[in-house]
Amino acid sequence: MTQDIFTLGGVTTAVILGMAAVTLATRLSGYALARRIAFHGRLKAALEAMPAAILTAIVTPLILLEGPAEAIAGALTVLAALRLPTLAAIAVGVASVVGLRLIGL
Amino acid sequence: MNTRQTHPALEQSARAEAWRGFLDILPLLGGAAPFAILIGSLAVDRGLTPTEAVLMSATVYAGGAQFIALEQWAEPLTLATGGLSIIAATALVNLRHVLMGAALAPHVARLPRRKRLFFVAIHTDETWAIALRRSAGPGLTTPYVMGMIIPFYLQWWLFTGLGAVSGAWIGDPAQYGFDFVFPAAFLTLILGFWRAIPDALGRQSIVIAVSLGVALAVHSLVEGPWYIFSAGLAGAATGAALWKPESGPEPA
Structure with a gap:
């Protein structure tokens, strides 16, 4: 097996580089487009609303659709974050999800 | 800066x-x-x-x-x-x-x-x-x-x-809760965004609520990761819809 460590297969490398190319395209294209547009008024408001909307969209199924442990731990994280520093709130979330999973939720 | x-x-x-x-x-x-x-x-x-x-x-x-x-x-x-x-x-x-x-x-x-x-x-x-x-x-x-x-x-x-x-x-990262670091951190970030923009009309709250609703709906109806893209666009549309000309200083 050890002689295989440094092997790069032709098709495998091609697929990996294809994945890299499309990923780079997604990362740069929206940025390049936004650079070309002057954002004012309503359009600017749309752009400014996106970060919170995207964050919410990414996190929604991870909290609400995984099961009771994640949902409860998510609620505890938010409550903790209202009072505690970020790191402590994350620690509360992680500790509670581990605990809740241990008791079978 | x-x-x-x-x-x-x-x-x-x-x-x-x-x-x-x-x-x-x-x-x-x-x-x-x-x-x-x-x-x-x-x-x-x-x-x-x-x-x-x-x-x-x-x-x-x-x-x-x-x-x-x-x-x-x-x-x-x-x-x-x-x-x-x-x-x-x-x-x-x-x-x-x-x-x-x-x-x-x-x-x-x-x-x-x-x-x-x-x-x-x-x-x-x-x-x-x-x-x-x-x-x-x-x-x-x-x-x-x-x-x-x-x-x-x-x-x-x-x-x-x-x-x-x-x-x-x-082993499974989930066993030690590593999988929850990302969602927990993102929850604190959303809360941060929600707090950072003092907004009497609650626009940011409405954007977050719309995004949450659209993400849940699209996630349950459409296979694949479309829910993020749809909810992001829905949030942007909400932000645009709630915009009012007097809603803030306008750098040209």
């Missing part, structure tokens, strides 16, 4: 800024590393060599897409038997970066061109979100961004390599 100051002060504040960036990404880095190890061992499991696994993490550098690709990885792989569909799936999973890159554009406009493009080219959910939070507060500086994105990038392929060569299964 003028970084063109006298030299000693500049150097000192640059170091402090880089360190600040590193500390801010550190919890998310700690949450991501076990998944990089998992991706490394999964890749070897699927017939990739450790070098190929590291190449994937260093060039694709997108955890969600890599998991989905490796799940679909068949051996022997040809472009027709899976290769092209893996590339298509990667594009779909990463479609959210189109919106994220657009949202990032005004916040990185003051960084030097090369470093700005470097950041945009390798932004991840984590580094994107931390940068936006910083931008909403004290502001983004080049050393802050570099102190944040370089360690995060390096850990990803270094831990992939570790997982690939050790072959030692560290």
